[in-house]
Amino acid sequence: MARQLTLDLTMPPASSRDDFLITAANRDALAMLDAPEQWPQGRLLLIGGAGSGKSHLAGFWVAEHDAFLCHGWALTPENVDEMIRPGAALVVEDAHEIGGNPAAEQGLFHLWNLVGARQGLLLVTARSAPRDWGLVLPDLRSRLDTAAQAILGPPDDALLPAVLVKLFADRQIQVSPEVVDWLALRMERDLDLARRLVAAIDRESLADRRAITRRLAAELLDKLSPADA
Template sequence: MARQLTLDLTMPPASSRDDFLITSANRDALAMLDEPARWPQGRLLLIGAGGAGKSHLVGFWAAEHGAQLCQAWTLTPGNAGDLVQPHAALVVEDAHEIGGNATAEQGLFHLWNLAGARQTLLLITARTAPRDWGVMLPDLRSRLETAAQAILGPPDDALLPAVLVKLFADRQIQVAPEVVDWLALRMERDLDLARRLVAAIDRESLADRRAITRRLAAELLDKLTPAEA
């Protein structure tokens, strides 16, 4: 039977505070974000692997605080002054990407100093701790390495199945609980993998008009996580 052409008609992911799934993996980080008055000098680093929930957290935090968002690699000494508004809030995303980029490093250093002078809340996100970014500018490296950090841990036993249910719901798909439980027990605790897996299951089930079963889930999980040689 010919495969059916599929279109991506999924709804945008639910990304409000009410849609954020709180477990032991992220509870402490969320608590730190919710108390900016306690951030040392008004700055905080939000650290978590890809798919750990940084974008979701940042999205509703920025909306609640009227914060501007920018990508770290776009920073320059010239644009930092425009980004840092007095008594406002700013989010710099994916700061782990700036290591070795002299212009971006200088831009973040200038922005860091301006945020303090202008009493601007500064939230910086990254996948790893600053010591792993390869930052070449000594003054910036020392500031980053001593900054307060909110850490997003890997998904725990409660978070991964809840995320799978949410990802299927975002695509308006109802899946039997046993399929979700089976996946949660066998896949790596990786939320980025969960997103890719749910997308693949959705595409495959539509293209071949197959029900979403443990067999289909197993086939696609094997494709996305090939066995080590």
């Protein structure tokens, strides 16, 4: 049978606070995010692996605090002054990408200082601790090393199946609990892998007009691994 040409008709992922799945893996990080008055000097690092929920958390935090959002690689010493008003909030995403980029490092350094001077709030997301970013600017590294950190842990027994159900639902797909439970027991506890796996299952099911079964899930799980990102 000829494979069917498929179009990506995925709905945007549900990303409100109500759609965030709370378990032991992320409960403490969420509690820290919800208490900005306790952040030392108004700054917090949110750290978690790919697909751990950083962008989801940052997204509804931006909405709730009317915050400005930018990516770490876009920072420069020249553009940070206009990003934060006195008392305002700012989110810098994917700060782990700035290591070795002199302009971005200097930009985050200036922004870090401006937030304190203007009594604002700064939330910085990254996949790893600052010591692993390859930072060249010593003053920035010293400030980040002493900053408060909210850590998103790997998915636990409750989170992984719930995320799988949500990822399928985002694609308007209903999957039997048997398939979800089978996957959750056999795959690595890696939310980025879960996202790529659900996308692959969706594509394969549509292209070959196959039902989503344990057999199809197993075939695609064997082809994917966390290192394939």
